[in-house]
Amino acid sequence: MSITPSAAPPSLSYELYPPVNRDATEGVFNSIEALQATNPDYVSVTYSGTHARRRASLELIEHLIQNTRLRPLAHLTCVGESRQSLENLIRHFISLGVRGVLALRGDLPTDPDGWRGEFPFARYLIELIREVETEHSAALAGGRLGVGVAAYPIQHPESPSFEHDVEVLLAKERSGANYAITQVYFRPEEYTNLVDAARRAGVGIPIIPGVIPLNSLKRLNRLASMTGVEPDPILAHALETASSDAERHYIGVNAAVTLARRAFDDGAPGVHLYTFNDHRGSLDVIERLELPRTRAQVSNSWAARAAV
Ligand code: FAD
Helix, strand or coil: CCCCCCCCCCEEEEEECCCCCHHHHHHHHHHHHHHHCCCCCEEEECCCCCHHHHHHHHHHHHHHHHHCCCCEEEEEECCCCCHHHHHHHHHHHHHHCCCEEEEECCCCCCCCCCCCCCCCCHHHHHHHHHHHHHHCCCCCCCCCCEEEEEECCCCCCCCCCHHHHHHHHHHHHHCCCCEEEECCCCCHHHHHHHHHHHHHHCCCCCEECEECCCCCHHHHHHHHHHHCCCCCHHHHHHHHHCCCHHHHHHHHHHHHHHHHHHHHHCCCCEEEEECCCCHHHHHHHHHHHCCCCCHHHHHHCHHHHHCC
């Protein structure tokens, strides 16, 4: 299914990490309350790490469904998993009421002998999701799950080239992906280049820029080691030499606003904010972007109709 976002209001979404202790849980619940007031189309929940962290993802999704009016986008990774365990998870998501999944491979085990699972690439997970959902057509009211995937403005660390990444994105669309969210990037032209290259290669799905307001050098460096994306030296220098938390906050928000504005100018169908479970920067970004957020507009956005 190809979705044409033109003329629809831009989508707005946030990414949350599952909390692993009581303090973190309180922090995430506060963020959820604050973010809910902006009527996002969906809130995505990351999935990775230890068994406890993965269980925390499922609990956070359950919390969003049962106690809020936010719609969750469940991240799901296939690395190190068996077909059976993935089928069970997809069925579990459907029974919880999840209608949107971000299908990912996940990061490879650092141990070279570590089991990589039965699905080496995300596209096989997408195919599995499409297989499992057909068994549940009654529960899904004849509809389908919205399936999102990752896209890379900067060459994926394991990829031989940027062009290869674009081919992989096309393969993921052909396997059944409805839209893509980008990895972080720091220069506006990196998003535009990706969209141009993807369209030339025949990719038709919406590609949503993933943007992060960073308020510390420590976070910037942590992000770089998590994603393999080199920290931007200008942003790094500005964060390092800023004299107060307020100045660092402003620098991070400003950088994120610049990226999102340029992406919108170049036709982006929405924006996805990586929150690091700190809602303040994200709220300032969307206020500065003057994103119109009324319930009516949310229910009309392409994401509300198709992504979750
Ligand atoms: P794939 O699309 O399978 O690509 C992985 C690598 O394999 C790439 O280098 C690609 O070029 C190559 N490749 C793919 N297909 C082929 C093929 N047929 N032949 C040869 N090479 C191929 N990680 C988590 O663990 N949990 C999360 O919750 C999470 N959320 C994320 C959210 C977003 C928006 C993004 C952008 C990333 C997220 N990640 C998450 C990180 C992601 O799992 C990693 O970037 C991972 O290394 C690749 O995942 P992928 O789905 O892009 O994999």
